[in-house]
Structures are given as C-alpha cells and as structure tokens.
Amino acid sequence: MITAETSGPIRIGFLYNHEELHQIAHTAPIISRLQAAAPHISVEVLTSSDNQTDAVMTHLDPQMKPPVIRAMAAGRLVKAAEKAIGGIVPLGRIGGLAANRDLLGSYDALVVPETTTTLLKTRFGMERPRLIFCPHGAGDRSISVSPDIAHFDYVLLPGEKTRERMLAGGVIREADHAVVGYPKFDAPHLAARMSFFDNDRPTVLYNPHFDPLLSSWHDFGLQVLDYFAGQDTYNLIFAPHVMLFQRRILASVEHRKIRFRQEIPSRYRALEHIRIDTGSDRSVDMSYTRNSDLYIGDVSSQIYEFLQHPRPAIFLNSHGARWHDDPSYAFWHFGQVIEGVNQLPEALQRAFPLGEELRSRQVAAFEQTFSIEPGRPSASRAAEAITAYLAREWPARFSQGADAAIKAQA
Structure with missing residues (x-):
C-alpha cells in the first residue's frame, strides 16, 4: 500500500x-x-x-x-x-x-x-x-x-x-x-551596537536564570539591585532569562524544587542608571550581551553569547555549588565566582581590565563551544x-x- x-x-x-x-x-x-x-x-x-x-x-x-x-x-x-x-x-x-x-x-x-x-x-x-x-x-x-x-x-x-x-x-x-x-549568530538584524544609557559609565548586565535551585535571583537578586541603585560608577541592565518573570511559581523537575517568584520593587524602575527588562525582544536578541562591559550571572547559557567578545564576568554562587571540577559549571572558570553580594564591590574593582589568562580561557571556550x-x-x-x-x-x-x-x- x-x-x-x-x-x-x-x-x-x-x-x-x-x-x-x-x-x-x-x-x-x-x-x-x-x-x-x-x-x-x-x-x-x-x-x-x-x-x-x-x-x-x-x-x-x-x-x-x-x-x-x-x-x-x-x-x-x-x-x-x-x-x-x-x-x-x-x-x-x-x-x-x-x-x-x-x-x-x-x-x-x-x-x-x-x-x-x-x-x-x-x-x-x-x-x-x-x-x-x-x-x-x-x-x-x-x-x-x-x-x-x-x-x-x-x-x-x-x-x-x-x-x-x-x-x-x-x-x-x-x-x-x-x-x-x-544559527542564532547568523541573524543580521539581531543585536546592533547601541547604547542604553546617556552617560559613559561601564554597563553591567545582570542575567540570572529562572531555575529555582540554581538561580541567584531568589536569594541574591534584590541585594544586587540595591548595590547598583546606591552607587554612581556603573550602569546596570537587569535582564534575566525570560522565563523568570513569566510564572508565579517556578519549578524544576530536574532538581525537584519549587519557589515563588520574587517581585521587583518599583523604586528601581525610576533610576536613570538602571534598566529593567523582564522579557522584551531585547532580552533575547543579544542586544544586552553584545552591548555590556561586564556580565553578572549564575547558570544561563547566555554567558557564551556574551563571550563572543571577551569581557569580564562574575558568577554568583547562591546555592553553595561545589563547582570547581563539575562540568556543569565549566563556564564559571571564565570569570570570578563569589559567594555573596558583599563580595561584589571588590570583584568589580578586580574585573577591569580583563586579565590575559581569563581572556585566553574565554577565547578557547568560545571556539570549543561554537564551530x-x-x-x-x-x-x-x-x-x-x-x-x-x-x-x-x-x-x-x-x-x-x-x-x-x-x-x-x-
């Protein structure tokens, strides 16, 4: 037949x-x-x-x-x-x-x-x-x-x-x-060079994941926003994984964990040196990863899109991961890893300029990750x-x- x-x-x-x-x-x-x-x-x-x-x-x-x-x-x-x-x-x-x-x-x-x-x-x-x-x-x-x-x-x-x-x-x-x-790198209309702030400060991207166990947002997120709200050295783009603010309850089948979504206080939205984007096209088209000077995150794969051009990175270990020899955290070797937001000011001071050892690691990792x-x-x-x-x-x-x-x- x-x-x-x-x-x-x-x-x-x-x-x-x-x-x-x-x-x-x-x-x-x-x-x-x-x-x-x-x-x-x-x-x-x-x-x-x-x-x-x-x-x-x-x-x-x-x-x-x-x-x-x-x-x-x-x-x-x-x-x-x-x-x-x-x-x-x-x-x-x-x-x-x-x-x-x-x-x-x-x-x-x-x-x-x-x-x-x-x-x-x-x-x-x-x-x-x-x-x-x-x-x-x-x-x-x-x-x-x-x-x-x-x-x-x-x-x-x-x-x-x-x-x-x-x-x-x-x-x-x-x-x-x-x-x-x-293939995402092929789209010519994605991620044109642009500036999101009317000043010449370095721009930091904070890009937490949504996973209820691994994301730094639940325990460290508001502390990060508080720190950047109270300083005048950096701009901050807060652009988490788009799924972080799409659900009231965040669940992980992989890690068998559930957490309620933590909301963003309105006081941060009025600050001229902070941009908050919880899910626009800009948060998925590499606009922020290509137009930031430093990356702060946890486990999002967007770090590899950021590494297309080597730059400083800081990773927040909010869940006590034993990450050094774990292949699931290989990318944490491309920047500094801190255990609390109290360590963030010193990490930022050390971040610039990007050291040659970290630059070499980032370049090698990008080439191994993307053919x-x-x-x-x-x-x-x-x-x-x-x-x-x-x-x-x-x-x-x-x-x-x-x-x-x-x-x-x-």
Whole structure:
C-alpha cells in the first residue's frame, strides 16, 4: 500500500510550541536556507501564537517565497489549567502537542529547539514524524545532556564541546548528529551596537536564570539591585532569562524544587542608571550581551553569547555549588565566582581590565563551544545537514523530488 510516508514530496515542519519567543532565533534562520538548498522539499512552519509567527518572519529571506505557516490549535483548557497552577508544569506545551497530533503526524520530520516534543514518541506513541533537535543555547548545565535528547532521530550541534559531552552521556549517536555552528549568530538584524544609557559609565548586565535551585535571583537578586541603585560608577541592565518573570511559581523537575517568584520593587524602575527588562525582544536578541562591559550571572547559557567578545564576568554562587571540577559549571572558570553580594564591590574593582589568562580561557571556550566557519553561515550548514539526513532516510522520494524540480525549471 502506498502511504504519504512512501510517496510524494518530503514534508518538513519547523515547530514553535513554546509560550515565549527566546527559542525562535535558534532555528528560524535555517528555514530560508533549507528552502534554497532543497527546493523540492516542502518546508512549513508551525506556530502557537501570532507573536511567534511575527518573530519567525523576521528571520526569513525576503527575496524568497515564504513558507506555509500553520497556526496550531490552542488547547485552551490545558493552557487555562497551567495558568491556574501557576505554570509549575508546561501543560500548554504538552496540550499543544496533544491537540495537534494529526497535524504533526502529517510531516515526515520536525525541526524543534526544545525537548518537550519528544512526548510525541514517549507519551503519544507516534512513530512519525522524525524529530530533529537544534538546542536553544550552548550552556553547560546538566540539562544540556538530558536523557530526553536520546529520543531525537537527528541532532544539530553548535560545536565540539557539546558533541563530546553528548556522546559521552550517550544521548546522541555517531551517525545521527552534525556539528553546524550557532544559527542564532547568523541573524543580521539581531543585536546592533547601541547604547542604553546617556552617560559613559561601564554597563553591567545582570542575567540570572529562572531555575529555582540554581538561580541567584531568589536569594541574591534584590541585594544586587540595591548595590547598583546606591552607587554612581556603573550602569546596570537587569535582564534575566525570560522565563523568570513569566510564572508565579517556578519549578524544576530536574532538581525537584519549587519557589515563588520574587517581585521587583518599583523604586528601581525610576533610576536613570538602571534598566529593567523582564522579557522584551531585547532580552533575547543579544542586544544586552553584545552591548555590556561586564556580565553578572549564575547558570544561563547566555554567558557564551556574551563571550563572543571577551569581557569580564562574575558568577554568583547562591546555592553553595561545589563547582570547581563539575562540568556543569565549566563556564564559571571564565570569570570570578563569589559567594555573596558583599563580595561584589571588590570583584568589580578586580574585573577591569580583563586579565590575559581569563581572556585566553574565554577565547578557547568560545571556539570549543561554537564551530564558526567564516563565509559559511551556521544556518546554511544546518540546512545542508538536514538535507543530507532527509536524503539518507528517504532516498527514493528525495531523488524523485529533485528530478521533478529540475524538470520544472527546464
């Protein structure tokens, strides 16, 4: 019997099922490149909100015919339940997968930037589509080698560091992955050089994560804001991970910990030398990591985007981590680590200028983390890897589609 899987053009979807926008730039730059590399493949986009659709559109090549963009069913009851319980469990994402099983199952493959999609296999028992994973970040936390990754059929990786760690952890297979670089760096409209303050002070970025165990915000955050509010040497941009202020209750399945969100007192918002951004486009498009002079954080993978240009960094160990020999804290070796905000003034004084040893560590870490090839965009490399994977999995359909495309152009 001839089925959709054994005949017709190969269909691939770029899926955006997360409630926020911070994952889009990690895969959206690939879309137009894939269309150009394999015009005989049907490339479509699936979004769960108008904001996601708008964000995807900013990454598409305006010279090319845009892909079909499909709006997924909302799964409203599940999203309402998620809101009612304070966002402890991502029921909206899970409900989006459940509500759109028929649509998602109509694709040969899906490209996704997060692991919830593996529930299509593990929870819903779907053999189709094949799942292609492109991680949204290149950090060192243990979640970067989550066992869920093993359920993906193919994985696109930013560099050798991630590749070696995933292989060692047994979550990828030798034949089913490719190192392609970091497509987010390809987006030309992201992170133009700009100034956020009307003075010449050094600008510090404070970028805490949302994890209820690992984030410095819960125990140190207000102390950090207090310190910068009361001094006149530095500007401060407070731009945490976008998920920190999207939920009333922050939960970690990995660490089995729950914390209530701590709000920001209004007194900090009126200060001219402090900018507070809890979730705008600027907080996800590298505007702050590229336009700050010093980074303060804890476990966010945004530190690696900051290290594209070596600069001082300070890490807040608010949870008593024994970090020196732990690969999940490898990036803490690229700056100073302090155990309390009382150590911050001295750490700031020591930070400038950046010492040669730290600079060398940062440069080496960036090169190990991101496979960047001048003149060859990461999104193009990702498109080539996806094309090769699809040709391997469906050789007859791939060849038939290519032949048909050539005849159509003749």
